[in-house]
Amino acid sequence: MVAAIKEFCLGLHSLATGLAVTLEQFFRRPVTVHYPWEVLELPARYRGHIVLVRDEQTGRLRCIACKMCERICPSDCIVVEGAKLPGESRKSVTEFKLDFTKCSLCGLCVEVCPVDALAFSKRYNLASTRKADYESMDLCELAKAGDAK
């Protein structure tokens, strides 16, 4: 009998503390962010899908089509083709296809690039009803579209 009363009191006590903690929370500011009305700022190092970077001085894509990224990618999602423009010793990129459906966003390609021609984008609202949209993303086209904006 005594034990039962004791237990009852203990139960009441834990109930009261639980409610007190909840009540305290009730008067705090909400911790949730009301996306999409509020959007958090992404950190500078955020790893989105990769994009080609332009040289600031010449305005051309930095990539020299050395295929290092193509070789290091663990998921085989990069295809690069390049050609030498007349009168130049270095190659220029003519085609850069990314299979984003397979990319694991590991960043190895960005790290390996000898001329820093790759960067992470901050795009994350990526959705489509067609697989083809992301199976073969043309990064050269994307770079052009980015410039147009």
Add this chain to the structure above:
Amino acid sequence: MSPGHPTDSSVSAAAPRETFVLNVGPQHPATHGVLRLKLTMDGEYVLHAEPVIGYAHRMHEKMGENRTYVQFLPNPSRIDYLSAMHYMHAYVCVVERALGIEVPPRAEYIRVITSELNRIASHLVWFGAFLLDLGAFTPLLYAFDDREKILDLLEAVTGSRLTYCYYRFGGLCNDVDEQFIEGTRAFVKHMRGRLGMYHKLVTENLILRKRLEGIGVISAELCRKYGATGPVLRGSGVPCDVRKLEPYSVYPEFEFDVPHFAEGDCMARYKVRMEEIAQSLRIIEQAIAKLPPGPVMAEKVPRVIKPPPGDYYFAVEAARGRFAIRLVSDGTEVPYRLKLRTPSFSNLALFGEAARGLLMQDALALLGSLDLVIPDVDR
């Protein structure tokens, strides 16, 4: 109905006790992933439990054999996605051991800080999910609020929230900034207060104690039999922690205890993990105070990783227990064999024996207290 079939209900009541098979999963709110439990039940009691695994098998070991050392870097953090830093730690360290690379102290300190942050985040997920299994919804929201703070900190330095891929052979891919140090310091302070609140709200709660105390007792002998490690083993009274027994990285430089409780019940495992959060905070605090300046990448890392032929082994204390990698190199650019010893697999293995004779809801409490990550079991 076929003739002669007994239709009278009194007949079945007199019949020998009937058992039935209950399937829990592969998709079930109490299994945290695609685990299937085949439970032979006698009414509410579990007579026999058989975990069926393999639904999330992704061939990580085999993948290790068909790609270069660098190309395997994204994989370890995807084996146990809640414990990504620890798994990366084991992988980069086994390769560093094979190559004989010295890692600069600053890099090791940052590895310890990020690993311990990751351990807290992992325990917080377990805390929320475990209580959800027991029927308490609110603590999950508090736990995820705190975990979010850790994820924000780690995202700012690594660029991703879960599969960090932050360590490299010989160091780290980039240094931490002052903002991270400040944020971590503030988090340690914040988390201490929150721990007190958790104890008040949850640990001392009568209902929780009734659900956990004396339930699902696992003996140290049973742990030994199945190779269980981590909080499960420490909840059975064995102070076994890889960080103390086979010190790696800069752990010997820090003061921390290995919490262990002899009861072996669900409550003991609960208390071990909660106490571990406090210990991790202690380690982080010391590591930040002592963080040396300097480079975060060793100088002599070969561009092409080709460890000399041999057999290498490295174990770390992950959030769920001992994670170890055995690497066999034949001197080429691709590992010959990459054996992964994952803690969840061994911890799950003892479930069949430990759950025998338990009530259904106690068996689920036991399952939750093992803190399983199914991709870690299947790998």
